[in-house]
Amino acid sequence: MSHQLILASSSPRRQALLRQVNMNFTVRKQDTDESIVKASDPREKVEQLALLKARNTEIMDKGEVIVTADTVVSYQNQIFGKPEDDKDAYTMLSTLSGQVHEVYTGVAIRANAEEIFFTEKTSVEFWTLSDEDIMSYISTRDPFDKAGGYGIQSEGAVLVRSIHGDYYNVVGLPISRVVRELRGVIG
Numbered sequence: 722m723s724h725q726l727i728l729a730s731s732s733p734r735r736q737a738l739l740r741q742v743n744m745n746f747t748v749r750k751q752d753t754d755e756s757i758v759k760a761s762d763p764r765e766k767v768e769q770l771a772l773l774k775a776r777n778t779e780i781m782d783k784g785e786v787i788v789t790a791d792t793v794v795s796y797q798n799q800i801f802g803k804p805e806d807d808k809d810a811y812t813m814l815s816t817l818s819g820q821v822h823e824v825y826t827g828v829a830i831r832a833n834a835e836e837i838f839f840t841e842k843t844s845v846e847f848w849t850l851s852d853e854d855i856m857s858y859i860s861t862r863d864p865f866d867k868a869g870g871y872g873i874q875s876e877g878a879v880l881v882r883s884i885h886g887d888y889y890n891v892v893g894l895p896i897s898r899v900v901r902e903l904r905g906v907i908g
């Protein structure tokens with residue numbers, strides 16, 4: 722059967738990462754109400770959300786393979802998604818200042834009769850940030866479409882002291898693992 726890869730994501734970063742490794746794919750929008758997933762464990766949360774996004778994506782042809790993902794930041798018992806406003810971004814960034822947090826990205830792959838999912842975790846250490854560091858970063862508006870309120874690939878790079886694990890997982894898609902898992906589905 723010939724396969725057609727569909728990335729069901731409006732994240733420009735996820736699209737760019739699949740393009741970077743020369744995958745042939747098309748983008749399909751899905752609109753998922755993320756508030757219905759109540760899991761408090763970050764791994765469970767991103768897996769459930771990625772699966773929900775995959776199940777909410779219409780399959781239009783038998784050969785289609787749907788890929789979806791969800792990213793959260795986890796610190797102690799808190800899970801941070803995208804900040805709602807400046808105050809929310811400030812709370813997230815001041816909590817993460819000087820600490821190590823985890824970024825979880827759950828990925829779901831849905832083909833005709835199968836559904837697989839997995840999660841990657843990357844640890845990220847932030848420098849200790851002054852109020853001025855945080856306020857000037859928020860004023861760039863970079864935090865607002867990103868889990869945890871920062872983008873490691875953009876202005877947020879200056880907040881990060883070290884990482885352990887897959888960099889691309891932090892950006893929103895653990896691309897090398899995704900490609901390997903896809904080989905098992907589309908050959």
Ligand SMILES: Cc1cn([C@H]2C[C@H](O)[C@@H](COP(=O)(O)OP(=O)(O)OP(=O)(O)O)O2)c(=O)[nH]c1=O
Nearest residue numbers: 730731732791792867868871872873891892893
């Ligand atoms: C931590 C971090 C997150 N992010 C982004 C990746 C995700 O796009 C976003 C988390 O939001 P998600 O809800 O995972 O994804 P999304 O709404 O952007 O896209 P879609 O559901 O359509 O696939 O945060 C970065 O770009 N850089 C970072 O350093």
